[in-house]
Amino acid sequence: MMKSNYLHLKNGTAKCKLCQKIIKTSGNSTNMSSHIKNKHYDTFVKCMQKKVSMKFRENQTIEQSFRNIEALKDNGQKANEIYEAIVFMICRDNMPVRCVEKEGLTHLLKKCVPQFKMPGRSKITTMIEEKYSKSVDAVKKILSEVEDVAFTCDAVTITNSSRSFLTITAHFINKECLESICLMAARMDQISDDENSDDQ
Known part of the structure; x- marks a missing residue:
């Protein structure tokens, strides 16, 4: 040089x-x-x-190069890590599943990981449902090991949105730390002026 x-x-x-x-x-x-x-x-x-x-x-050996390519194929280790990251992004940032079909995200991943194939909406939906089932099992296991649980019911409005939810949250002591888990969230519909609020 x-x-x-x-x-x-x-x-x-x-x-x-x-x-x-x-x-x-x-x-x-x-x-x-x-x-x-x-x-x-x-x-x-x-x-x-x-x-x-x-x-x-x-x-980087030829064997390592082939291994890296294999890892980015469907169900490869690296591909699965990226799938998990996309699922986390959608759930954490409250994004629609159709965001995986948006040009911006597709372009970004194509630049960062050229060999990666962006999953479709149906695959991501399936992964979110699987993640939900695993999360439910994890919560059940945690609560089965707790002696006392306190519940609160709150009305929550999503940031930058007009959507409101009624949530039920469990509060408990786990290993000398206070922890909270949202057990359920139900969408609250806006009450129109001509409806009887007492009935609601």
């Missing part, structure tokens, strides 16, 4: 392309490297970055 910044001359010398200074090579590149480091530090840093990058690429 350093040698690309020099014109090689006769009698063990080289000319720096950046400042035209003649450097004695003495049969090796030590003086050339020192000159670039001391006089052209920005170029030295770029050369070192390229060197590390090339070394990293050289160290």
